[in-house]
Amino acid sequence: MITPTDSTGTSEGSTSPDMAGISLERIKQRRDFLHVAEGAGWQTPGFILQGRRRTACNREGLIRIGFTCSRKVGNAVVRNRARRRLAHAADIVLPHHGIPGWDYVMIGLRFRTVSRNFAKLTQDLETAVRRLAHKEMR
């Protein structure tokens, strides 16, 4: 019920000219995950978001995003599904609401990441991004 509007939203976002300066990249190195984990965190009903501004910001318009779903989330099928949902939500939200120059990590939770309504999952991500920015200011 929500996904058709979501999918058209992403297609508009990726092709819109005002978002041309922002690009997304996946975090794959363990030391990057550990670096982000030292920053601020915010728990939502569907996941935990960690975020940190990169110190050596060589590329200004870049947002990096990583996903982690440990074995506590469930078996392999459930883990893959949780990771895909988080990645999809990040593709929708971060080009609009993410702060360039930041690294984010989304952590999946047992049962809740998979069962959470997807529209609410995207809203959670928006508020979490704002909260992290607010925490960083203080």
Added chain:
RNA sequence: GCGGAUGACCGGAUGGCUGCACUGCCGCUGGCAGUGAGGAAAGUCCGGACUCCACAGGACAACGGUGCCGGGUAACACCCGGCCGGGGAAACCCGAGGGACAGCGCCACAGAAAACAAACCGCCACUGAACAGCUGCGGCAUGAUCGGAGGUAAGGGUGAAACGGUGGUGUAAGAGACCACCGCAUUGGCGGUAACGUCGAUGGCACGGCAAGCCCCACCGGGAGCAAUGCCAAAUAGGGACGGGAGCGGCUCAGGCCAGUAAGGUGUCCUGCUUACCGCCGUCCGGGUCGGCAGCACGAGCAGCGUGGCAACACGGUGCCCAGAUGAAUGGCCAUCAAGAGCUCGCAAGAGCUUGAACAGAAUCCGGCUUACAGGUCAUCCGCACUG
């Protein structure tokens, strides 16, 4: 038709929109096309392939595994066929199924007794005592009670298991003491490749169970694993080789300023000289972390055909190429259709609505085993009922 047994199979289909990974192409911030999970991909329990290490001669010891027979296989703890034992009315199912005179050990509870014989309740005759009975008064083919010294293991009861079983002869009562059948042991014939079966003879019961307690016997096994292993190789630091490399000022009254610098150390005390060494600079070499590439998908491969074989399987020829990621792709939604399930209406045929799902995700690759699994399909067989 109902109930059951066994074996095999499927694990929604089609279309659209939109994502992801890899490959190829193009007019390359992108676009197009192709391909993209399973029967268990799982558990990581066995067996291999392939690497490296060790030994390069295998054996012995230790440790681990396997354990009826024959066959299949690269190999196996797997598969096929058979044997034996147990279960079932049957189809069929289950079985770590070698050795208990090589040795050690154990046999709880119950029971009299648990391994070498014995005897609790019993049964039996003998004998002694007193009592009763009978008497011809000497006693007794008498009855029951108590004691003594024996015989016996049939019956009772316990147990997973009790020193062969059932029936008879026999006896005081009994007992393989004897007989018949069965079991057992030894032995011979026949059938079978064999496990084993079968027929007979002899013996006369001796030799309890547990080897899934240790053990013995036979056979098998060197160790570690794709994060194996090989190649390429940046920055930083460190190692080695070769080469290079000698400077000491000026201004200002002073404070200070300008210029230059790796310019300093070691060598028997000092001075001078020298580049002998370190530190310094350059070039090269080797090791090596992150990373990249190979290993890595044409293989004990898949489909169907033929031949041999009861079968597992083998052989032959035909066709096909079918995931390859590395914080790890293969997803989501919609529509239509289909097996099935539920509810309502209906005598029924049927109609309407809802649902349309399980276990679960490749990670070097194969052969197995085990475990999980919504719903469904097919074949063969057994029993019962019905029809003819």
